[in-house]
Amino acid sequence: MIAPTVAKEIDARGSFCPGPLLELIRGVKSVAVGQTVAVLSSDPGSNKDIPVWIQKARHEFIGSFPEQGYTRFMVTKTH
Amino acid sequence: MAHRIAILGGGVGGTLLANLLRKSLSRADAQITIIDTTGRHVYQPGWLYVPFGEENPRHLIKPERRLLRAGISLRTGGAQSIDLAARTIRLAGGDLLPFDTLVLATGAVLAPEAVPGFAEGAHHFYSEEAALRLKAALESFQGGKLVIGVADIPYKCPPAVLEFVLKVEDFLTKRGVRDKTQITYLSPINRAFTIESVSEFIAPILERRGIVLELFFNTESIDPEKKLISSMEGETIGYDLLVLVPPHRGAPVIRDSGLGDELGWIPTDRHTLEVTGHEGIYALGDATDVPVSKSGSAAHFEAKVLARRIAHHVNPAKHAAYPCYDGKVLCFLETGHGEASQIVFDFEHPPKPPAPNRFYHYEKLLFNKIYWYVVPRGIV
Numbered sequence: 001m002i003a004p005t006v007a008k009e010i011d012a013r014g015s016f017c018p019g020p021l022l023e024l025i026r027g028v029k030s031v032a033v034g035q036t037v038a039v040l041s042s043d044p045g046s047n048k049d050i051p052v053w054i055q056k057a058r059h060e061f062i063g064s065f066p067e068q069g070y071t072r073f074m075v076t077k078t079h
Numbered sequence: 080m081a082h083r084i085a086i087l088g089g090g091v092g093g094t095l096l097a098n099l100l101r102k103s104l105s106r107a108d109a110q111i112t113i114i115d116t117t118g119r120h121v122y123q124p125g126w127l128y129v130p131f132g133e134e135n136p137r138h139l140i141k142p143e144r145r146l147l148r149a150g151i152s153l154r155t156g157g158a159q160s161i162d163l164a165a166r167t168i169r170l171a172g173g174d175l176l177p178f179d180t181l182v183l184a185t186g187a188v189l190a191p192e193a194v195p196g197f198a199e200g201a202h203h204f205y206s207e208e209a210a211l212r213l214k215a216a217l218e219s220f221q222g223g224k225l226v227i228g229v230a231d232i233p234y235k236c237p238p239a240v241l242e243f244v245l246k247v248e249d250f251l252t253k254r255g256v257r258d259k260t261q262i263t264y265l266s267p268i269n270r271a272f273t274i275e276s277v278s279e280f281i282a283p284i285l286e287r288r289g290i291v292l293e294l295f296f297n298t299e300s301i302d303p304e305k306k307l308i309s310s311m312e313g314e315t316i317g318y319d320l321l322v323l324v325p326p327h328r329g330a331p332v333i334r335d336s337g338l339g340d341e342l343g344w345i346p347t348d349r350h351t352l353e354v355t356g357h358e359g360i361y362a363l364g365d366a367t368d369v370p371v372s373k374s375g376s377a378a379h380f381e382a383k384v385l386a387r388r389i390a391h392h393v394n395p396a397k398h399a400a401y402p403c404y405d406g407k408v409l410c411f412l413e414t415g416h417g418e419a420s421q422i423v424f425d426f427e428h429p430p431k432p433p434a435p436n437r438f439y440h441y442e443k444l445l446f447n448k449i450y451w452y453v454v455p456r457g458i459v
Contacts, residue, residue, distance in 0.1 A: 015370055017275075018268045022232050025267070025297055029311060030341075049269050056295045057312040079313070 004062060004076060007035035013070050017045035021053055024073065028059065033077050036062065042070040081110040082393045085168060085176060087158055087332070088184030089115030089143040092364035092378030094455045096182060099386035101148045102457065108394050111150070112176065114168065116157035118143050122450055124375060127239050127413070129210035130217055131250050134447075136207045146455040161336040163357055180359050180389055183338070183345055185330035187235055187365040187373060193326040194230050200303030201323040204243065205235065216320060217250065222259025223319030225251075226308060230298045231326035232267055233344075235365055235373045238422060240264075240324050241272065241281055242413040247322075248288045249415035262289070263316065265296040265308075277412075277422060280432040284414060298323065327373070329366060344368040349426070350403035352385055359392070361385055371406050371426075379454060380407045411443035419443050 010027050012020035020041035027037040039050070047064065050073045054061040062074035084100060086093045097113045104111075120143045128134035144153055156171035161181070168176040189205055191197040202213040227244050234240075244264050251257040264271070264285065270278040271285060271292055285292055299311040301321065308323075309315045328334075329343020338354070339345050346355040347367035354360040363385055364378030371377045381404050390398040406426030413419045418435035419442075433439075453459045 018270075018273055019370060021268060025311070029297075052269060053295055053312075 004036040004074070006038045006074065007031050009038040009040070011040045013040050013042040015041070015043070017043045018049060019043070020046045020073075021049045024050060024075065025053065028057070028075065028077050031077055033079060036074055036076045038072055038074045040067075040070050040072050046071065046073065081107060083177060083179045084109050084111045084182070084389065084393075085178035085180070086111070086113045086182045086184055087161070087168065088186055088330075088364075088366070089113055089118070089120055089153070090184060090186050090364060090378065091375040091454060092382045093182065093184030094120060094143065094146050095379060095457055096184065096363070096382040096386055096389075097151050098146075098148050098455060099382065099457045100389060101150050103386065103390045103398065104393055106150055110152070112152040112154060112178075113143075113147065114154045114158055114170065114176070115143050116155070116171075118153065118155035120146055120455070122447070123205075124236060124239070125447055126204045126206070126210045127242055127246070128447075129207070130204050130213040130243075131246060132214060132218075136211065139207075141451060146451070148456075158332050159335075161332065161338065163336075163338070163360060180392065181361070182385060182389075183333065183354065183360070183362040183366050184364050184378070185333055185366045187327040188330055189325045190328045191230075191325040193328075194298055194301060194323075196301030196303050197230065197323065197325060200301035200306070200308075201230075201321045201325075203323060203325050204239075205325060213322065217247070220251075220256065220260075220320055222256045224261050224263065224317060225320045225322070226263045226265065226316060226318040227322045228265030228293075228296060228298065228308075229267060229324040232273070233373050234324045234327045236410070237273060237372050237374070238277070238410060238412045243322065244290060245284065245288065245415035246413055248290060261291065263291040263293055265293045265298070265310075265316075267295070267297045269294050274422075274424070274429060276429045277432060280420070281412075284435075288415075327365075333366065340368060349406065351388070352381055352404055361389070369404075369406075372408050372410070374408060374410060375454075376408045376410045380404065380409075383457075411439055411446070413440065413443065 012023045024039040060076040065072045125139040159169040204210040272278040329339040333339040334343040345362040347362045363381040365373040414435040419439035420432040422430040424430040
């Protein structure tokens with residue numbers, strides 16, 4: 001799979017839940033349909049609340065990618 | 080020459096800081112100027128009580144001058160722009176005010192225009208005018224769908240909307256229309272409140288009071304004619320009365336001076352309260368991006384830290400301490416039916432709200448009355 005180009009990357013490391021989720025929601029609001037947003041989170045709680053929100057909001061969850069000390073979540077805006 | 084300290088904003092943080100600095104620094108040491116847009120100091124937590132007829136707006140506003148110690152210069156009208164490189168503020172009237180140390184205490188402004196249909200379709204209680212309009216709407220409300228929520232995060236005094244939910248449930252019960260009303264609370268996240276422990280505290284109370292909790296509802300637009308509110312998650316809910324905390328943004332002078340992020344919040348070190356990349360420039364309260372509640376309580380504790388940091392900078396021989404802000408916030412949470420709880424936390428310790436009781440309710444009512452005498456002057 002070819003990773004989509006990230007239109008907006010938000011560094012929410014150091015912020016506690018639901019901070020990273022709220023940053024992601026704000027990011028998705030600000031981009032056009034079809035664009036991809038990435039958010040970096042160091043709070044393990046994001047593994048739960050970010051995918052659930054993406055599913056509820058019916059956007060495309062590209063995936064969560066563990067890095068050193070944080071996780072990169074990627075979502076493409078679908079509507 | 081005396082050190083020139085400028086404080087932009089006469090809310091709780093700016094006013095308390097000015098008074099603490101005037102108390103600790105002699106006039107030979109420092110010249111203190113506070114610049115405020117209106118010259119009127121507003122006790123904003125009091126707006127919550129206005130829609131229920133429990134508070135008169137006249138009691139929530141006092142002239143800023145009356146709250147300031149002698150020896151503090153007050154300039155009203157606000158500021159047009161800030162030049163950090165030149166260390167000057169262009170005041171509303173055009174005067175140029177030079178400073179050595181600047182504190183940005185510019186607060187937050189309401190931005191209902193960020194949600195299409197908000198102005199025509201939604202009520203709120205975050206200003207005198209809106210709180211009075213909501214009071215009239217509640218008095219004539221005969222039942223139906225009452226929908227309450229927040230349009231965007233962050234917003235001032237986060238527990239206030241939950242306090243409103245619980246107080247309005249009490250209010251409608253006493254008016255005899257509770258059984259004809261469905262109350263729905265819209266939360267933008269997957270729980271009732273951002274802080275998990277407060278969410279765990281409040282969710283059972285909402286359930287006991289028969290309040291419907293709608294999760295992951297991030298408001299996108301309001302249709303005031305059809306009385307519908309829609310979320311970016313694709314949900315649409317009908318309402319008869321809609322009470323929505325409006326979106327908040329940083330002050331225009333911050334955005335116009337290029338000092339804020341995309342929403343106008345000032346990037347600020349959470350411990351030193353120094354504006355990122357600008358030595359000797361500080362920010363406190365709602366204006367910052369510090370990850371703590373936008374509340375008078377946070378501004379209160381931050382002002383105490385900044386007063387000591389700045390006093391040390393101005394006169395290190397006399398003022399040795401150099402404290403850091405630890406994220407402390409202390410506030411009450413009204414739960415209706417004459418009871419309240421208390422929320423106390425800092426960066427390292429989440430709150431553990433005690434069971435609601437009458438003591439905290441009366442303590443909050445007392446605090447609302449004595450605020451003017453004890454907070455701006457630094458007695459507490």
